[in-house]
Amino acid sequence: MRVSYQHANINSGNESTLLRFTAADGTRACILVDAGDGVNLDTLLADDEYLNAILLTHPHIDHYRTLATNVRHNAPVYTADTTAAILEQSLPEATQDNDLGDISAALDALEPIDDWTSILNGLEVRPVAAGHTPGGAGFLVRFRDETATDDPLNSEQHILISGDFTTRPCAGFPGLETSYPFDVDCLLLNVASNDSYTTSLNESLRSTLEHAYAGSRVVVAASSLTGVHYATLLGHCTEILEREVPITLVGQAAKLYDTLEYDVSGVEPTAVFDRTNEVLADGGITIAGPEMPTTGSTQRLLQAIGDDPVAAFVQLTTGDEVDPADTRCTTQAFSLSNHPSSETITDIVRNIAPKEVVIKHASGRMLKEFQRRFDCCFTWGTNDTGIHCLYENGEWQVPDWITDSTASRIQSRQWEAIQEQSLEIDASLPRCRHGSIDLEAEGVDLDALEETFSGAIEDPYSGTDPENNSSKPAESDEDDRQHDRSFEEDVLARLEAIETTLDRSEETVSARVLSDGADKQILQLLEAADVDAGDVVDVTIKTEPGDE
Template identity: 50%
Template sequence: MHVSYQNANPRRGNESTILRFTDGDAKAVLLVDSGDGVDLDSLLAADEYLNGVLLTHAHIDHYRTLGKNVRHNAPVYVSPATGTILEHSLSEARKDNDLGDVDAVLDSIEPIGEWTPVLEGLEIRPVPAGHTPGAAGFLVRFRETFGPKGDDVASIISDERYILVTGDFTTRPCAGFPPLPTSFPVDVDAVFLNASTNETTIEQRNEALQTILERAYGGSRVVVAASALTGVQYALLLAAIAAELDRSLSITVVGQTARVLDALDIERPEIESCAVFDRPSDVLEAETVTIAGPDSPTTGSAKRLLLAIHDRPADAFVQLATDDSEPISNANCSTYAFRSDNHPSRDELDEVVRAIAPKHLVVKHASGYRLDTFQRRYDRCFTWAPDDGVSRVLYEDGEWSKPGWISESAARRIRHRQWKTNGDRPLATDDDSMSLLRQPVDPDAEGVDVDAFRSQFSGSVADPYDDQVALTDRDDAPPASETATVPETDRFEARVFGDGDGKTLLEVLESTDFSPGEIVEVSLSRPAEDGDSSENRDGLEQSE
């Protein structure tokens, strides 16, 4: 068997790869993901045919050119969950993106969950990858035969080799979908490792969830803008956290997030799904979290809902973006932005490499300086990290090939370290580690600091409209005798909100001439009892 690989888009993401397998006259070509800039017209030779696409997950940067590259009746292999997601999301995605022949992609999708033959002696199997609902890596198994040619079948020895393609992954579950395993029931010889990392994934997740809960439990209408898959993850995390806290929380998912949640057949009593709504008021309520897409509120449900709360200071807009976006700055509602791309840290990446201990490591989804750092990072395997589109041989004549730039003496040292490492490495005892089945959401397992949330939010639900949260009832309020007299001026009714962390917000219920950002002095009193003078009613006063 002869095995080679080629970066399919080294300058445009470098997440896509061509794998070629040749055994005598039999040839197979597999494409791993089809991101920006992948062009099979220029990558395949005249005598080559595409035998299959391994699509790791339903993020558009991994399938943007798929509609232009499906051909030769090649299946697009996906996990069952990703197949379901694509059936409901591809048609939506092509409204704003040039995705080529989407119908051809939908016709080619082949969900698989077990070992699936591509050609005789070449099989693939999906493995869980965390990262996003339905994400999967792929194990590729090929058989090498040794022995005499001809009819002497009894003396032929067959041996199996394994390549792991991780795709984007995490070592934690995502929305209950299992993480990438670090122990397999087989020896993995080579790993194609997507090296996208984020050192603040867990920190940002906890801060975003804390902000959402503070505002919702404080009585605000909270709009969360996120991609559909991120929206599903956060809806399930919020529901699971509320259950841990033994507090009620109303969550509404709308638009594409609702369609994906429904398609995956996921139900939680805290979550209401509403794919289509006539008026924003239909899905916006105080003390409710409404999750909409896309993550940038320039279109779709997120834009409609932002416009609905734009001028309401007591409401909150939370943006879960895949980059370091700044919060929306031209809105009068409270705005927040958190990064939510869900990639592992460098330490987690190192742990995956250490635990699997492959002979060869091919670094993907990185470029330039980051590729160079990974080239020098691991000394117990042969690390391939070129940033070009040259085809390179990984395996031939029954042996794994060393990179051409590594000397024979260095290669001997690496092989000796591999021998010492693999001697004590345990293997998984069964295939359970490769199960794709979704489990109940465990916030702790997904990186949520449940103890901190329990400390902050446990207890009965506070009514944000209760007059007991008025400023005059605060423990640090000065005695009445020390309070300055406010001149008799304009009086306005106001509604009191809290953010769950000691901050009190007021929403004026009448039209005023206040300017956004203006600082005013206020005096607060409770509503008058029946029969009291109207001059003593609850009000907010502007001091001139």
């Protein structure tokens, strides 16, 4: 068996790869992994080559943009079950803003699989869970080679292919495993990374909930799958905090939520709405797409809240943010690209300890950085469209540019990495199906959220005697007065520390305190006031028994 790889779109994302498997009798199988921007099989396949399968790792458009134009030779498009279901919804929608070709051919070719599936005699593929997005998968490839010289009794070889991945679960879907019940000989690895994802996630969750708990109308703009993911996290957060708010998913995100059969407390999918007030509510969160506020449901909803200084617009971006113009509502943007940290990528390679690594989704400086980092395996960090042989004559190949001394050093380090592998290996392979959601495993800092929000809104009559409508607290009057003074002093000290250059005017309105002073003090005005979002105002605090 001869195995080679060829980067299929080196200048347009470099996440797509063409694999060739050639048996001893000359039979050849060509497998395309992902069909991203710029992939053109007309130029990649020779006249005597035929496409046997496309492996599609997940339903993000940068991985399926050229899918329809590259389907040919009756080749199936193998995906995990969830990805196939999502694509049946997403492909028709995506054609509204993208030239994707004849998507009917791609939809007809979709073939969801969840177990080993034969491509040729002695060549099989299987999806495995890979986090990153709902339904995200990697693929295992196994082939048998009776000509193997190192161990003729064990001729089975394994390749693990990652698209974009995380080791974290995503909306209940498992992340990519770092150990397998067999040796992974070769790893095709997407190295797109994000070291700040969990920080950005938690900042966005805190900000979104702050606005909602303060009674604002909140619109969250996100891509459809990110919207589904975010809604599941918000719903579980508010349930744990025991302070649920209405969360409404609209448009394509609502359709995908239903397709994936989620049922999260507080989350209501509404695919179609005639008037924006049907899906907006004071103290409610509405999640819409796309992430840019220039079209679709996001544009409609932003126009509805744009003149409301109390409302909030939260943008979850995977690329550059777009600052909404001419709006009075509060606007915030968070980069929420769900990729592993660079350290996690290094740990993946050390834990799996493959003989070969092919770096994908990187170029230039990043490519060279990962080449240096993966010192326990042979790293194919090529930046070209050449066909490179990975396996031949029963052996995994050493890249031509590596000297004998360097090869010996790498093999020694690989042996050390193998010795460090855990002996407790789960014999099962994770399937791409969502289960219960573990917020902490997904990167949510529950302790910080509970510290910020627990008990922030309390019943003003709690601790009173309902029989005589008395405002006498259950605790001692002195304890209560000390608490009031401490809270008032803290609020006043913080407000006095704020410098403002605004023209001052006086107006007295009633307000309700919504937080306990542990982190931020939030006041909800109970009467209309001539203030805009971002204004800094002086506050005089006066409390009386029975104040609400």
